[in-house]
Amino acid sequence: MSADKDINLVVGAGFSGATLANLLANAGEKVLVIDKKDHIAGNCYDYRDENGIMIHKYGSHIFHTNSEKVWNFLKQFTDLNTYMHKVVGYLDGIETHIPFNFNTLYDVFPHSFAKRLEEKLLDVFEINTKVPILEFQKQDDDDLKFLANYVYEKIFLHYTTKQWGVSPQDVDGAVTARVPVYLSKDNRYFQDKYQGIPLEGYTKVIKKMLDHPNIKVELKTNFHDLVNVDLRFKKIFYTGPIDEYYNYKFGQLPYRSVNFKFETHNKEYYQSNACVNYPCNYDFTRIHEYKYYLDDKSDKTVIAKEYSEFFELGKNERYYPIPKEENDALYRKYLEESKKDANVHFFGRLGDYKYYNMDGAIERAIELFEEVCK
Numbered sequence: 393m394s395a396d397k398d399i400n401l402v403v404g405a406g407f408s409g410a411t412l413a414n415l416l417a418n419a420g421e422k423v424l425v426i427d428k429k430d431h432i433a434g435n436c437y438d439y440r441d442e443n444g445i446m447i448h449k450y451g452s453h454i455f456h457t458n459s460e461k462v463w464n465f466l467k468q469f470t471d472l473n474t475y476m477h478k479v480v481g482y483l484d485g486i487e488t489h490i491p492f493n494f495n496t497l498y499d500v501f502p503h504s505f506a507k508r509l510e511e512k513l514l515d516v517f518e519i520n521t522k523v524p525i526l527e528f529q530k531q532d533d534d535d536l537k538f539l540a541n542y543v544y545e546k547i548f549l550h551y552t553t554k555q556w557g558v559s560p561q562d563v564d565g566a567v568t569a570r571v572p573v574y575l576s577k578d579n580r581y582f583q584d585k586y587q588g589i590p591l592e593g594y595t596k597v598i599k600k601m602l603d604h605p606n607i608k609v610e611l612k613t614n615f616h617d618l619v620n621v622d623l624r625f626k627k628i629f630y631t632g633p634i635d636e637y638y639n640y641k642f643g644q645l646p647y648r649s650v651n652f653k654f655e656t657h658n659k660e661y662y663q664s665n666a667c668v669n670y671p672c673n674y675d676f677t678r679i680h681e682y683k684y685y686l687d688d689k690s691d692k693t694v695i696a697k698e699y700s701e702f703f704e705l706g707k708n709e710r711y712y713p714i715p716k717e718e719n720d721a722l723y724r725k726y727l728e729e730s731k732k733d734a735n736v737h738f739f740g741r742l743g744d745y746k747y748y749n750m751d752g753a754i755e756r757a758i759e760l761f762e763e764v765c766k
C-alpha cells in the first residue's frame with residue numbers, strides 16, 4: 393500500500409487498534425496498521441505451544457462483558473466457550489474462593505462463628521451485594537470489624553502491596569473495588585452476562601479483524617521511526633503511550649509492569665484451578681495454568697508465576713496504568729495538548745491511560761469510530 397493522503401494510520405495492533413481498523417475498513421477507508429512488536433494482538437497475544445497448550449504470553453485473558461454491542465461485535469470474528477472464570481487463593485493455608493463470599497466465610501472459620509457472621513452481615517447488607525473492601529471496613533459491630541480486618545489483611549493488604557508497591561489505602565478505590573466482598577454464594581470472579589474464551593484464541597480473533605482488503609499490517613514498525621507522518625496520512629489513530637508521543641514534555645506517566653516466569657511441568661495438572669492467588673505468601677501475586685481456559689489436553693502443563701514490578705523505560709513493558717489523582721492530572725495535560733491537533737486521536741489502554749478490560753477497549757474504539765465518522 394503506497395503512502396498517500398487517502399490512508400489512515402493506526403498505531404498498535406491490539407484490540408483497540410484492530411477494532412478501529414476493522415470499522416474504518418468496513419466504512420470504505422484505507423488503513424495502515426503498524427505495531428512495533430513482531431506480532432499482532434498486543435497484550436492479548438496468545439499462541440499454541442509445542443504441547444498444544446494455548447499460552448497467553450502477557451497474562452491470562454478472560455473475556456467478559458455486559459455490553460451486547462461489544463459482544464455482538466466480537467462474535468463476528470469468533471465463537472467463545474462457556475468458560476466462567478473462578479479464582480481461588482490461599483488464606484491461612486486453606487484454598488478457598490476469591491472474591492471473599494459466604495462460601496469463603498464457611499471455609500476459613502468454624503461453622504458456628506461463620507453462621508453468626510453471616511447473620512450479622514445479612515442484617516447490614518442485602519444478599520448479593522458487592523462491597524468494596526474500603527467500604528466494608530466501616531463496621532460498628534465488633535464481629536464484623538474483626539471480619540473486615542481479616543479480609544483486608546488476608547486478601548488485600550499484601551497482594552495489593554505486591555501488585556502496586558503501596559497499600560490498598562494508597563491505590564485508587566476503583567482498583568480494589570474490582571474484587572469486592574461479595575455477599576453471595578456465587579464463586580465466579582465476574583458476574584457479566586457474557587463471558588468466555590475465543591475458541592481459537594485472541595490472536596486469531598485479531599487476525600480476522602485485520603484481514604480486510606482495505607487493511608495493511610506492518611509489524612516491527614515503530615511509529616517514531618516513520619518519517620513525514622503528517623504529510624503521509626489522512627488521520628492518525630494512536631494506541632501507544634500518549635506521553636511517549638509527546639516526547640514526555642510534561643513528564644512520564646507511571647505504569648506497573650509484570651514479569652511472568654513460565655514453567656513446564658511433566659504432569660497433567662499443576663494446580664486445581666486456572667488461576668490461584670497467593671495474597672499472603674511468596675513474592676508473586678498469582679499462578680496461571682493455561683490449559684484450563686480451552687480445556688487443552690496434554691500430559692504436560694504450563695504455568696506462569698506473575699511478579700509485579702515498576703515500569704522502567706527501556707527495561708520492561710507498560711502493563712497497568714496507575715489510577716491516581718496526580719497521574720490523572722498529568723494525563724489530562726497530554727489530553728489537552730492532543731486537542732491542538734484534530735488529525736491525531738488517542739485511545740486504548742496506553743493512549744487513554746485507562747485501566748480498560750478488553751470489552752472497555754473495544755467499546756472505546758467503537759465510540760471513537762462513531763465520533764470520527766459521524
Ligand code: FAD
Nearest residue numbers: 404406407408428434435451453454615632740741749750
Ligand atoms: P495493547 O494490547 O497494549 O496494544 C497496544 C499496541 O500498541 C501494542 O501492541 C504495542 O506494541 C503497540 N505500540 C505501542 N507503541 C507503539 C509505537 N510507538 N509504534 C508502534 N506500535 C506501538 N482484560 C480483560 O478483559 N480480561 C482479562 O482477563 C484481562 N487480563 C489482563 C491481564 C494482564 C496482566 C493485563 C496487563 C491486562 C489484562 N486485561 C484483561 C486488559 C487487556 O490486556 C487490555 O484491555 C487490552 O489489551 C487493551 O488493548 P489495547 O489495544 O488498548 O492495548
Ligand code: UDP
Nearest residue numbers: 490547548551552555567568570571669671
Ligand atoms: N486484589 C487483592 N487480592 C486479590 C485479588 C485482587 O488485593 O486476591 C486487589 C489488587 O489490588 C488488584 C485489584 O484487587 O490489583 C484488582 O484485581 P484484578 O484481579 O481485577 O486485577 P487484574 O486482573 O487486572 O490484574
